[in-house]
């Protein structure tokens with residue numbers, strides 16, 4: 001669906017399609033433990049977040065040079081633009097690259113080669129959000145923030161991702177405080193597999209402005225009331241939730257109940273190469289499986305711009321929202 005929208009929950013490493021993975025492997029002399037793209041796609045059967053993450057980190061081995069990161073981002077932006085994405089706030093996982101000997105500068109400058117010209121090439125405005133891996137130590141997160149300091153003109157904010165359960169937000173209090181002092185915006189994954197209490201911690205201890213996923217807030221009516229009252233955006237990822245078994249089938253996704261409750265919901269793709277769809281595909285899927293009407297879809301698109309970090313450019317935000325209002329559904 002080409003309804004104009006902002007994508008606010010997208011891991012750039014999760015846009016690595018099998019074809020590009022093999023092309024980059026050949027370019028860099030990396031051997032993948034799969035015979036071909038078909039055999040690789042066969043491996044995309046996940047039981048939970050961890051089984052997905054194992055493959056996600058394994059395939060990153062093909063990303064080595066600035067050109068690799070630029071090609072990855074260009075491929076995503078082209079696909080996103082074709083599905084109506086006008087603005088993208090893009091996550092990346094520097095620790096997963098630094099651990100393999102790929103420096104922060106290679107990752108950020110490589111991505112920026114594509115992002116810096118994205119408005120001209122794809123008609124998509126962009127921002128970068130650097131995520132810390134929550135299953136790594138708090139010290140490692142702080143070192144990563146330090147390594148990012150020469151590149152902060154390229155980075156809008158910080159996030160928190162990877163294996164959630166057992167790694168509560170409080171573990172990252174110090175690095176979020178340090179990032180806030182540097183003027184960085186703050187988001188965090190919470191309530192994907194972890195309990196509602198992690199959402200509360202992310203708000204109260206990390207000071208996040210948006211919650212990534214936040215699905216499990218629905219188990220705590222008091223928390224839902226608070227999220228509604230404070231208009232905290234949730235970046236939901238419906239196809240991801242099905243693939244990672246957070247919900248059994250899309251028809252049972254709580255998105256309609258969340259919207260009925262007054263939550264500020266957005267729909268995003270998370271790791272589209274792995275979960276079977278980009279942003280527009282996620283909109284198509286919820287329309288189909290949940291019977292969302294045009295007004296609900298328009299509300300989701302409007303929400304995405306409201307929840308974006310575009311305050312510095314209200315004129316642009318107003319223009320994007322006007323495009324949502326004028327959109328004619330096929």
Ligand SMILES: Nc1ncnc2[nH]cnc12
Nearest residue numbers: 011161162163189270271
């Ligand atoms: N959905 C997700 N949850 C946590 N970490 C991730 N890293 C990439 N995708 C993720």
Ligand SMILES: [Zn+2]
Nearest residue numbers: 011161189270
């Ligand atoms: Zn995610």
